[in-house]
Amino acid sequence: MTVDQDMLTEEERPGQQEVPTAVLFGYATAAAAVFGWFLFGWLVQQQGFVDSVGESAGAAFALLLAVSVIGALRRNGR
Numbered sequence: 472m473t474v475d476q477d478m479l480t481e482e483e484r485p486g487q488q489e490v491p492t493a494v495l496f497g498y499a500t501a502a503a504a505v506f507g508w509f510l511f512g513w514l515v516q517q518q519g520f521v522d523s524v525g526e527s528a529g530a531a532f533a534l535l536l537a538v539s540v541i542g543a544l545r546r547n548g549r
Contacts, residue, residue: 505531 509527512518518526 501534505534 505527508530509523512523512526513520
């Protein structure tokens with residue numbers, strides 16, 4: 472079995488873009504907020520560990536979906 476593949480030189484490869492500091496700060500803030508939501512549900516509301524993990528995981532996935540949709544819209548120029 473063979474794979475036909477074009478080899479790109481270092482000059483032909485697309486450069487990697489650096490992630491802006493504001494984006495990294497936003498991700499860190501979102502991670503801290505999700506962890507805080509977990510602690511709030513577990514320790515303050517006394518929901519139970521598994522329920523708090525599930526609720527914070529759902530919030531994290533919702534945030535990831537929002538970031539994905541916003542990134543797709545920005546990439547398409549809308």
